[in-house]
Structures are given as structure tokens and as C-alpha cells.
Amino acid sequence: MTGDWTKSAWRSKPRIQMPDYPDQGKLDRVQNQLAMSPPLVFAGEVRQLRNELAKVCEGKAFLLQGGDCAESFQEYNADSIRDTFRVLLQMAIVLTFGAKRPIVKIGRMAGQFAKPRSSSVETVDDVELPSYRGDMINDIEFSESSRIPDPERMLTAYSQSAATLNLLRAFSHGGYADITRVHTWNLEFTEKSDSEKYHQIANRITDALEFMEAAGVNAEKLNTLRQVDFYTSHEALLLEYEEMLSRVDSLTGDIIAGSGHFIWIGDRTRQPDGAHVEFCRGVQNPLGIKCGPSITPEDLKVLLEKLNPQNEAGRITLIARFGNNKVADYLPNLIKAVKEAGANVIWSCDPMHGNTEKSSSGYKTRRFENVLGEVHQFFDVHHDEGTIPGGVHFEMTGKDVTECTGGLSAVSDEDLGDRYHTVCDPRLNSSQALELAFLVSEELASRISRNNGPNKVRAA
Ligand code: PEP
Ligand code: CO
Numbered sequence: 001m002t003g004d005w006t007k008s009a010w011r012s013k014p015r016i017q018m019p020d021y022p023d024q025g026k027l028d029r030v031q032n033q034l035a036m037s038p039p040l041v042f043a044g045e046v047r048q049l050r051n052e053l054a055k056v057c058e059g060k061a062f063l064l065q066g067g068d069c070a071e072s073f074q075e076y077n078a079d080s081i082r083d084t085f086r087v088l089l090q091m092a093i094v095l096t097f098g099a100k101r102p103i104v105k106i107g108r109m110a111g112q113f114a115k116p117r118s119s120s121v122e123t124v125d126d127v128e129l130p131s132y133r134g135d136m137i138n139d140i141e142f143s144e145s146s147r148i149p150d151p152e153r154m155l156t157a158y159s160q161s162a163a164t165l166n167l168l169r170a171f172s173h174g175g176y177a178d179i180t181r182v183h184t185w186n187l188e189f190t191e192k193s194d195s196e197k198y199h200q201i202a203n204r205i206t207d208a209l210e211f212m213e214a215a216g217v218n219a220e221k222l223n224t225l226r227q228v229d230f231y232t233s234h235e236a237l238l239l240e241y242e243e244m245l246s247r248v249d250s251l252t253g254d255i256i257a258g259s260g261h262f263i264w265i266g267d268r269t270r271q272p273d274g275a276h277v278e279f280c281r282g283v284q285n286p287l288g289i290k291c292g293p294s295i296t297p298e299d300l301k302v303l304l305e306k307l308n309p310q311n312e313a314g315r316i317t318l319i320a321r322f323g324n325n326k327v328a329d330y331l332p333n334l335i336k337a338v339k340e341a342g343a344n345v346i347w348s349c350d351p352m353h354g355n356t357e358k359s360s361s362g363y364k365t366r367r368f369e370n371v372l373g374e375v376h377q378f379f380d381v382h383h384d385e386g387t388i389p390g391g392v393h394f395e396m397t398g399k400d401v402t403e404c405t406g407g408l409s410a411v412s413d414e415d416l417g418d419r420y421h422t423v424c425d426p427r428l429n430s431s432q433a434l435e436l437a438f439l440v441s442e443e444l445a446s447r448i449s450r451n452n453g454p455n456k457v458r459a460a
């Protein structure tokens with residue numbers, strides 16, 4: 001399918017948002033070491049995810065993708081991994097109930113260490129330094145030496161990703177993900193939340209679980225109630241790392257990116273003739289394409305043709321991130337382009353990246369109501385166009401941080417300084433993330449009742 005492609009061909013294409021390493025010898029040594037290391041994910045898992053995403057594409061499953069904006073070497077510990085995983089599971093149950101479909105769960109975890117930046121420099125008190133680009137590239141500390149890109153950081157990112165994945169695999173299959181237990185955590189949330197609406201949804205899930213138990217279906221008997229499939233994802237930004245971890249699938253002879261199950265191309269690096277598109281077109285992993293206000297319908301058609309020439313369902317997820325009140329200006333034209341091309345895609349909504357603002361207290365933040373507003377508009381446009389809203393994509397953490405304002409926990413501008421821990425964009429805290437899942441679930445349930453049946457979508 002990609003006959004003329006090689007894993008290093010991206011090197012002859014224009015590259016942006018990537019570091020220029022000052023020490024070529026060190027870079028070569030690191031690259032060799034990565035090339036010898038085992039891949040983090042395996043071809044069979046990647047194929048399985050593509051199959052699950054093909055179901056999302058047909059409206060038979062729903063996608064939940066979430067996690068840190070940027071993982072950090074500092075915040076890396078078992079508790080952080082567990083807490084984020086746990087909230088994603090909690091959200092998934094609530095969404096399953098509303099969508100009446102399986103939820104495909106993908107973390108922005110175990111590899112999300114490299115960041116594109118809107119400015120290549122950062123200025124503090126008249127001192128200008130290169131921007132921080134994620135822990136895999138340089139250090140967030142504001143000093144000249146910290147900001148020099150260091151290839152050895154790729155090795156730390158690799159080993160942290162491997163350990164994170166190991167723990168996620170253990171949590172997914174070792175009993176931690178038992179549905180009754182996850183639901184108990186949701187009940188604790190709704191009890192604290194003081195919201196009648198969330199109480200009611202949670203009580204209906206309790207009823208459903210009790211009914212299943214009475215009918216003899218429980219976690220002891222059915223492994224699917226005790227175990228989950230959980231996948232990892234990150235932006236494929238640092239191509240030296242991606243190339244060195246790509247591997248041949250021994251079953252098919254195809255190449256897969258061994259760095260994570262799902263990789264995406266960022267809104268700043270999706271130039272059809274650029275290095276990132278060139279690398280991604282040749283690997284068989286499911287791919288995300290971030291679609292912000294600057295993408296044109298023509299560019300999108302070219303990208304779809306390049307990245308999915310066989311038009312396979314499950315290969316491409318278009319992650320729309322326009323901003324609250326901007327969805328109707330951009331999304332319909334892109335949907336039109338996809339329809340004209342007859343392309344199979346998943347439409348997912350990232351209501352985070354178009355809603356970043358500076359708060360009066362000086363912090364970069366996002367308002368819960370804007371995040372929710374964008375999700376609603378995304379669903380509305382798909383309803384009008386007769387297309388399938390296939391998923392949601394959040395920046396979130398399992399910790400009780402104060403980075404986004406609003407929600408039940410009512411974080412205000414003044415509160416932001418209390419627990420503002422992100423190394424990049426502001427994340428929803430566990431309560432805000434779960435609340436959003438309840439609201440999206442409600443939206444999904446109401447769409448289904450309007451369309452008279454779980455699997456019925458309006459004809460295009
Ligand atoms: C991100 O997802 O962290 C990101 C940088 O997104 P985008 O490319 O859409 O700006
Ligand atoms: Co971000």
C-alpha cells in the first residue's frame with residue numbers, strides 16, 4: 001500500500017516543531033539504542049484497536065480519549081497513572097450507559113511527552129529563551145542550559161512509557177477494572193456532587209447492574225465485566241523517536257509505530273507535504289488528525305487520500321478542535337468535504353484546544369462551560385448533517401488540580417494558583433472530567449431516543 005515509503009523518508013521533507021540537536025554523536029547513540037529496544041506495543045494490539053475503531057466509524061461504538069496535555073518526568077508515579085486510568089474507567093461506564101454502545105478507551109498516556117508550541121521562544125523579565133517542548137525534548141526550568149534539547153531525554157521517555165504501559169496492562173486485566181467497583185466510585189462521586197441529575201443516572205446504572213447480577217451475569221462469571229481493553233496514544237511529533245521505535249509486523253510485513261497504539265498528527269504539523277504526514281502515512285496504526293480553524297476542506301481531502309488511500313474504516317480519526325461558538329463556522333464544510341470524498345472517518349470532538357484563555361489571575365485556563373458548549377455544538381452539527389459524532393477527546397487528570405475553571409467543584413479564577421500543576425495546557429480535574437462524562441452521556445442518550453434506536457443514524 002505504501003510501496004515507495006521508507007521509515008526515514010520523512011527526513012527529506014520540511015520539518016517543523018522539532019528540535020535541532022546540537023550534539024549529533026549523542027543523538028546517533030540514542031537512536032541506535034532505541035532501535036535495539038523492544039517496541040512498547042505490538043502489532044496484534046494495533047490491529048485490534050483498528051477493528052474497534054472501525055466499529056466507532058459505523059456508529060456501533062463510541063471513542064473516549066483522554067489524559068495529560070503533556071506527561072512529565074516529575075509527575076510520573078504509580079498513583080498518577082492509576083488515578084487517571086480510574087477516572088477514564090469511571091467516565092467509560094457512564095458513557096456506555098448513555099451511548100448504549102461499547103466505549104473504546106484510549107489514554108493520552110505512556111508516550112505523550114513532546115509538545116508543539118505556538119512560539120519558539122519564551123520571555124520572562126526581558127530574558128528570552130527557547131520554549132519548553134515537552135520533557136522528552138528539553139526541561140521546563142527557565143534557564144539556558146535546561147532549554148537545550150537533549151536526546152537522552154528520549155530514553156527516559158521510553159522507559160517511563162514502558163513502565164506506565166506495564167502498570168496499565170496490569171490494571172486493565174488484573175481485576176482493578178471490575179465494573180461493580182468502578183460503579184461504586186461513581187456512586188461516591190454522585191453522593192458528594194449534590195446533583196439530582198447525576199444521581200438519577202447513577203441509580204439507573206445500579207439498577208442495570210443489579211438486574212444483570214440477578215440474571216446470573218456478574219464479574220465472576222464474565223471476564224468482560226472484570227477486564228477492559230485500554231490503549232495508549234500520543235502526538236507523533238518527535239520523528240527520530242517514532243522512526244526508531246517503528247517495527248515490522250511479522251504477520252503482514254507492514255510497519256507499525258511501536259511507540260503507542262494510536263498516534264496523531266497535531267494541528268500545527270499536518271502540512272500535506274511535511275515530515276509528519278510523510279512518516280505517518282507509512283505506519284499502520286490508527287491515526288488522528290487534529291482539525292483546527294486553519295484546515296481547509298481541500299487540505300483535508302489531500303490528507304485523507306495520502307493517509308488512507310484504501311479508505312479503511314478505523315484508520316482515521318478527525319479530531320475537531322475549533323473552540324466554543326466556532327464549531328458551526330468550520331465543521332459543516334469539513335463534513336461536506338469528507339462526504340464528497342466518500343471517506344470513512346471517525347469524528348471526535350476535542351473541546352479543549354480551541355478554548356484556552358488567560359485568566360484574570362494570569363494562568364492559562366479553560367472554562368468548563370466553554371468545553372461543554374463546544375461538545376454540544378459538535379453534536380448539533382452532526383445531527384444536522386446526518387453524520388455520526390464518534391467520540392470525545394479531553395485533557396484531564398485523575399488528580400484534584402485547579403487548572404480549568406467551573407464545574408461542580410466551582411474552581412474560580414482566584415483558585416487557579418492552589419493546585420496548578422500542569423507542565424503545558426490546563427487539564428480538567430477528576431470531578432470536572434467525570435461531570436463532563438455525565439453530561440455527554442445525557443446528550444448521547446437523548447440523541448438516541450430522538451433517532452428511535454441505538455444503531456439508527458439519520459441517512460446522509
Ligand atoms: C494537544 O493535543 O496537546 C495539542 C497540542 O493539540 P493541537 O495540535 O490540536 O493544538
Ligand atoms: Co494540549
